Amino acid sequence: xxxxxxxxxxxxxxxxxxxxxxxxxxxxxxxxxxxxxxxxxxxxxxxxxxxxxxxxxxxxxxxxxxxxxxxxxxxxxxxxxxxxxxxxxxxxxxxxxxxxxxxxxxxxxxxxx
Amino acid sequence: xxxxxxxxxxxxxxxxxxxxxxxxxxxxxxxxxxxxxxxxxxxxxxxxxxxxxxxxxxxxxxxxxxxxxxxxxxxxxxxxxxxxxxxxxxxxxxxxxxxxxxxxxxxxxxx
Numbered sequence: 001x002x003x004x005x006x007x008x009x010x011x012x013x014x015x016x017x018x019x020x021x022x023x024x025x026x027x028x029x030x031x032x033x034x035x036x037x038x039x040x041x042x043x044x045x046x047x048x049x050x051x052x053x054x055x056x057x058x059x060x061x062x063x064x065x066x067x068x069x070x071x072x073x074x075x076x077x078x079x080x081x082x083x084x085x086x087x088x089x090x091x092x093x094x095x096x097x098x099x100x101x102x103x104x105x106x107x108x109x110x111x112x113x
Numbered sequence: 114x115x116x117x118x119x120x121x122x123x124x125x126x127x128x129x130x131x132x133x134x135x136x137x138x139x140x141x142x143x144x145x146x147x148x149x150x151x152x153x154x155x156x157x158x159x160x161x162x163x164x165x166x167x168x169x170x171x172x173x174x175x176x177x178x179x180x181x182x183x184x185x186x187x188x189x190x191x192x193x194x195x196x197x198x199x200x201x202x203x204x205x206x207x208x209x210x211x212x213x214x215x216x217x218x219x220x221x222x223x224x
Contacts, residue, residue, distance in 0.1 A: 043157070106156055
């Protein structure tokens with residue numbers, strides 16, 4: 001089965017450090033999402049791309065978060081500087097436009113201390 | 114008010130029973146509807162799409178009521194492996210593919 005691959009699976013970092021999370025979408029998928037999941041807020045959209053172009057990043061704190069797709073096989077989510085409140089599981093998902101459902105990666109579990 | 118609301122549960126149900134989850138959404142522009150399943154410490158996985166006429170997939174039945182902005186999921190003959198969190202999801206379409214998730218309903222099937 002095709003998979004969305006996320007790295008790293010776990011990350012523990014100190015407050016103020018830069019964190020970069022990576023996602024390899026399923027080959028051929030033209031839509032990529034970044035979601036964050038916490039116990040309090042559930043799953044929240046941070047950003048999404050279609051054909052590598054950013055379409056909606058309204059859910060992302062712009063002062064510290066940035067999302068890019070340098071090529072069709074790689075999406076990145078960067079936090080600089082990280083804060084304890086950024087501790088969460090970050091999921092990447094990919095799919096085709098107008099198709100039902102999207103495939104999620106296994107997530108990056110981030111802990112900022 | 115959250116855009117998608119679900120009863121968080123937990124629902125503790127004996128094996129073999131029928132269980133129903135409900136979900137309401139606030140944005141009438143929502144066009145597509147889904148149920149996702151999430152196991153503990155795992156990623157969400159698509160369980161089924163929800164169609165206007167209602168649809169069934171084995172032991173699972175989904176219903177949509179656009180007038181009341183209400184979605185339901187029925188699980189018949191529940192199995193231990195059905196224990197998970199069930200997420201109600203809506204999408205507006207018309208160029209906006211953002212999936213909006215409910216906070217999920219936790220289900221535990223008891224042997």
